[in-house]
Amino acid sequence: MTRHATQPIDGQKPGTSGLRKKTRVFMQPNYLENFVQSTFDAIGGVRGKTLVLGGDGRYFGREAASTILKMAAANGAARVIVGQGAWLSTPAASNLIRQRQADGGIILSASHNPGGPDEDFGVKYNSANGGPAPESITSAIHKRTQEISEYHVLDAADPDLDSLGETPLGEMTVEVVDPVSAYADLMETIFDFNALQDVFKAGFRMRMDSMCAITGPYAVEIFENRLGAPAGTVTHGTPLPDFGGMHPDPNPTWAHELMDEMMGENSPDFGAASDGDGDRNMILGAGTYVSPSDSLAVLAANAHLVPGYKDGLKGVARSMPTSAAADRVAEALGLDCYETPTGWKFFGNLMDAGRVSLCGEESFGTGSDHVREKDGLWAVLMWLNILAARKMSVAEIMADHFARYGRNYYSRHDYEALPTEQAEAMLDVLRARLGELKGTQVEGLTVESSDEFSYTDPVDGSIAEGQGFRILFEGGSRVVLRLSGTGTEGATLRVYLERYAPGPDGLDHDPQEALSPIIRATEALVGIRERTGREKPDVIT
Ligand code: VG1
Numbered sequence: 001m002t003r004h005a006t007q008p009i010d011g012q013k014p015g016t017s018g019l020r021k022k023t024r025v026f027m028q029p030n031y032l033e034n035f036v037q038s039t040f041d042a043i044g045g046v047r048g049k050t051l052v053l054g055g056d057g058r059y060f061g062r063e064a065a066s067t068i069l070k071m072a073a074a075n076g077a078a079r080v081i082v083g084q085g086a087w088l089s090t091p092a093a094s095n096l097i098r099q100r101q102a103d104g105g106i107i108l109s110a111s112h113n114p115g116g117p118d119e120d121f122g123v124k125y126n127s128a129n130g131g132p133a134p135e136s137i138t139s140a141i142h143k144r145t146q147e148i149s150e151y152h153v154l155d156a157a158d159p160d161l162d163s164l165g166e167t168p169l170g171e172m173t174v175e176v177v178d179p180v181s182a183y184a185d186l187m188e189t190i191f192d193f194n195a196l197q198d199v200f201k202a203g204f205r206m207r208m209d210s211m212c213a214i215t216g217p218y219a220v221e222i223f224e225n226r227l228g229a230p231a232g233t234v235t236h237g238t239p240l241p242d243f244g245g246m247h248p249d250p251n252p253t254w255a256h257e258l259m260d261e262m263m264g265e266n267s268p269d270f271g272a273a274s275d276g277d278g279d280r281n282m283i284l285g286a287g288t289y290v291s292p293s294d295s296l297a298v299l300a301a302n303a304h305l306v307p308g309y310k311d312g313l314k315g316v317a318r319s320m321p322t323s324a325a326a327d328r329v330a331e332a333l334g335l336d337c338y339e340t341p342t343g344w345k346f347f348g349n350l351m352d353a354g355r356v357s358l359c360g361e362e363s364f365g366t367g368s369d370h371v372r373e374k375d376g377l378w379a380v381l382m383w384l385n386i387l388a389a390r391k392m393s394v395a396e397i398m399a400d401h402f403a404r405y406g407r408n409y410y411s412r413h414d415y416e417a418l419p420t421e422q423a424e425a426m427l428d429v430l431r432a433r434l435g436e437l438k439g440t441q442v443e444g445l446t447v448e449s450s451d452e453f454s455y456t457d458p459v460d461g462s463i464a465e466g467q468g469f470r471i472l473f474e475g476g477s478r479v480v481l482r483l484s485g486t487g488t489e490g491a492t493l494r495v496y497l498e499r500y501a502p503g504p505d506g507l508d509h510d511p512q513e514a515l516s517p518i519i520r521a522t523e524a525l526v527g528i529r530e531r532t533g534r535e536k537p538d539v540i541t
Pocket residue numbers: 016017110111112113275279280319342343344361362363365483484485486487494
């Protein structure tokens with residue numbers, strides 16, 4: 001008996017990156033099963049298919065993996081390749097799907113959201129290219145969740161997820177693999193590991209904060225074992241079900257231990273952190289913070305120094321709210337540059353079509369066409385390789401970059417857990433006024449244009465509408481506002497602020513100060529403080 005009757009459950013709509021809910025919501029009877037069966041149904045079933053399965057080690061991941069394996073078996077899948085202990089970082093899962101030519105994969109993670117019984121869990125389906133399912137598939141999944149009447153689970157004992165190798169589960173093969181090795185091997189094909197070993201031999205000091213999340217074992221293997229960095233280079237290197245109570249989001253607010261160390265005296269030369277599922281990165285030098293938008297631009301400008309990109313990049317893409325710093329590099333290098341909606345799923349077609357090889361988001365996400373997800377440790381290795389090739393510090397590289405291209409001062413202000421109706425009403429008012437903002441003068445700035453971003457995919461022509469509000473000011477400054485699609489509580493308003501300084505003067509201001517006219521203008525135009533009653537943002541990056 002594998003068939004179980006069920007009923008549709010409301011709210012199973014994938015967001016920016018899969019379905020994310022409170023863990024206890026996922027643990028309710030039928031909740032996970034309904035969503036997974038709907039996913040299988042939406043992709044035309046899994047009969048005879050090979051899937052990849054793994055997650056970031058958070059609470060409920062192992063139980064969910066067991067259930068999904070039994071469901072895959074009952075649905076006729078041929079093979080599921082699963083990371084040992086149900087562990088796989090998001091980029092490692094993407095790599096395995098591609099390398100093993102699997103039909104797709106399921107990633108169990110809520111990424112940068114905290115984990116634990118009272119925190120968050122998530123399920124995301126990735127397609128055969130290794131990337132997050134496009135909107136056509138995520139909407140088909142959602143539609144299926146609204147009409148589902150049964151799901152299939154094999155009546156069997158929980159499979160052994162700890163012993164490497166193959167075991168049968170009904171007619172299906174469960175193949176448990178080392179989560180790290182294939183990914184670490186891939187990194188060796190892209191970067192100059194000999195040069196990096198020499199850097200560490202010469203005494204270069206690095207701190208990698210894995211934030212008790214999935215990159216720990218990957219980072220220890222790559223930096224300490226393969227590159228010879230001293231033991232202890234990786235901190236918080238053991239993945240824990242609740243991430244040790246930390247918020248595994250690599251930004252100055254949540255990775256404050258690393259920030260303190262890097263901004264303090266006698267700090268290491270280089271610091272980095274990654275998120276829950278290992279696809280985000282934060283880059284720091286001694287006394288220097290690199291904003292993610294600037295990091296993307298620096299990687300674009302220097303990629304040719306890295307063996308994997310020695311022939312240059314095919315093109316560059318960034319999400320719309322990401323600063324235009326990368327655009328300036330693309331222009332100088334004569335590269336095509338694309339602007340997509342928020343979320344990695346929008347980069348997949350561009351990479352598959354060979355139009356871009358480097359992509360990035362302001363939310364600490366950078367990656368390339370080596371996989372189809374953003375990749376935290378890859379970004380750290382890019383920086384290391386560039387530092388080794390240029391023999392400069394992070395601060396020197398940033399100063400040189402700004403001197404050459406000018407600086408896009410940038411910051412994101414997040415207002416978390418707002419009452420949903422309040423946040424939506426505020427943006428509805430803005431939407432209604434968009435047409436009349438042009439020419440408005442506020443805080444010494446003049447509105448040049450304003451719109452709601454909509455994207456037509458140049459490869460398949462699909463259209464994504466309502467992807468964020470843009471208010472552009474004369475002179476190249478702008479503010480973007482959108483609601484988060486990854487939260488699990490109320491609405492999170494993201495306000496993205498940007499101002500361009502061409503240089504040579506005025507390149508070393510504090511971003512919050514440099515952006516203060518735009519912050520004030522935004523308040524005057526949108527009235528965030530007034531409408532929400534919040535004095536200041538919860539998180540500033
Ligand atoms: C956020 C980021 C977005 C990122 C997404 C998934 O989405 O803004 O850039 O792609 O998280 O990242 P939102 O809708 O909350 O703004 V991850 O590392 O959480 O998979």
